[in-house]
Amino acid sequence: MNIQKIEEFEAYLEREVASASSELENLEEESRKHLQKLVYTNLVDRFDSMVDHTLLDNAFNETLLTEVLDKLKEPISEGEILRLFVDATDTSGHINSRVQDTLRNGVLRNRHSKKLSKLLEVFCPDEHTMKPRVNVSTGKILSKFKPQNNKIPSSIAGYADWLYSRRNAVVHGGGSASMLDNDLEQLKTIYKANPAKRVRLSLSSLKNATAFYSSVVRLLKDAK
Numbered sequence: 001m002n003i004q005k006i007e008e009f010e011a012y013l014e015r016e017v018a019s020a021s022s023e024l025e026n027l028e029e030e031s032r033k034h035l036q037k038l039v040y041t042n043l044v045d046r047f048d049s050m051v052d053h054t055l056l057d058n059a060f061n062e063t064l065l066t067e068v069l070d071k072l073k074e075p076i077s078e079g080e081i082l083r084l085f086v087d088a089t090d091t092s093g094h095i096n097s098r099v100q101d102t103l104r105n106g107v108l109r110n111r112h113s114k115k116l117s118k119l120l121e122v123f124c125p126d127e128h129t130m131k132p133r134v135n136v137s138t139g140k141i142l143s144k145f146k147p148q149n150n151k152i153p154s155s156i157a158g159y160a161d162w163l164y165s166r167r168n169a170v171v172h173g174g175g176s177a178s179m180l181d182n183d184l185e186q187l188k189t190i191y192k193a194n195p196a197k198r199v200r201l202s203l204s205s206l207k208n209a210t211a212f213y214s215s216v217v218r219l220l221k222d223a224k
Contacts, residue, residue, distance in 0.1 A: 001123065002057040003221060009050040010217045017043055017210055024203055036201050037170050040209065044167040047213050051115050052108050054220075055122070059099045063122050068102045111186065113161040116216070120156070124223035129157040139208030141215035153191035156216070161187060162195060163209050169199040177201075 020039045024032045058064060107118055117129045132145045132154040139159070147154045153162050165183035172180060177199040187193045 001061070002054070005050050005053040005057060006217055006220050009046060009213075010221075012046060013210060013214055013217070017206075021203070021206060021210070024206070032203070033201075036203060036206060040201055040206050041167050041170055043206070043209055043213070044164055047216075048112055048115075048164065051112075051119050055107060055115065055119055056100050056103060058122060059096070059103055061122050063125070064103065064107070064118075065099065067107065068099050071102055071106055111161070112164040113157040116160050117157050120216075120219065123220045127156070127219060127223075130155045134159040134212065137208075139211035139215070141212065141219065150192060150194050152195060153187065153193045155191065158187070158191040158193065159212060160216075161191070162193070163212065165195070166199045166201070166205075170201065173199065 017039065020035075024035060024039070027035070055064065059068070107115060110118070113129075120127050120129055132147050133141050133143070133156055134154045135142055135145050136147075136152040136154050136159065141156060145154050153159055161183075165179055165187060168183055169177050169179045179195065179197045179199060184195070184197065187195055
């Protein structure tokens with residue numbers, strides 16, 4: 001399995017995010033509000049990008065390749081056949097490009113949590129992404145967790161969706177940083193959660209997100 005992007009993300013957590021969190025701790029709350037949002041949204045975006053690139057890097061994994069082949073129903077065109085024969089030295093490159101393009105137009109267009117669930121299915125198929133396993137007070141993934149309420153989803157997929165929905169609120173929710181209606185509906189329909197509509201990011205929000213992503217990295221690396 002190719003884990004290059006996972007290791008790069010892990011290094012980013014250990015260096016850049018850890019350093020930013022330490023610096024933020026030394027600022028007054030009012031002074032760090034804007035910086036917290038920037039660090040948080042960048043963290044979530046970097047994690048989403050890691051998921052995308054790791055899926056692409058492992059496109060020929062049996063689980064992903066089976067999904068790609070199921071989508072390739074159209075017969076290959078004469079032009080594509082000629083291209084393969086003319087440039088026979090790079091046949092594997094053409095095939096790799098076709099497989100990755102199919103992933104981009106399929107799996108990678110899915111909701112953030114679905115992409116993460118697919119990545120975990122590839123690396124550790126025995127993990128249960130819909131069972132309560134995340135301590136929502138710390139962000140850490142445990143062997144099991146008993147939810148205290150329905151405000152925050154406690155499954156791996158649900159917590160990831162909640163973090164990304166909060167990112168969307170900061171980026172697209174206007175000055176009030178309100179959860180988008182579609183995100184609220186998805187969290188309610190899929191995870192039976194009823195999160196607060198207004199997003200208030202704090203230093204602990206950043207630390208919890210970091211702890212969750214670190215836990216996901218450990219799951220992926222331990223299973224490779």
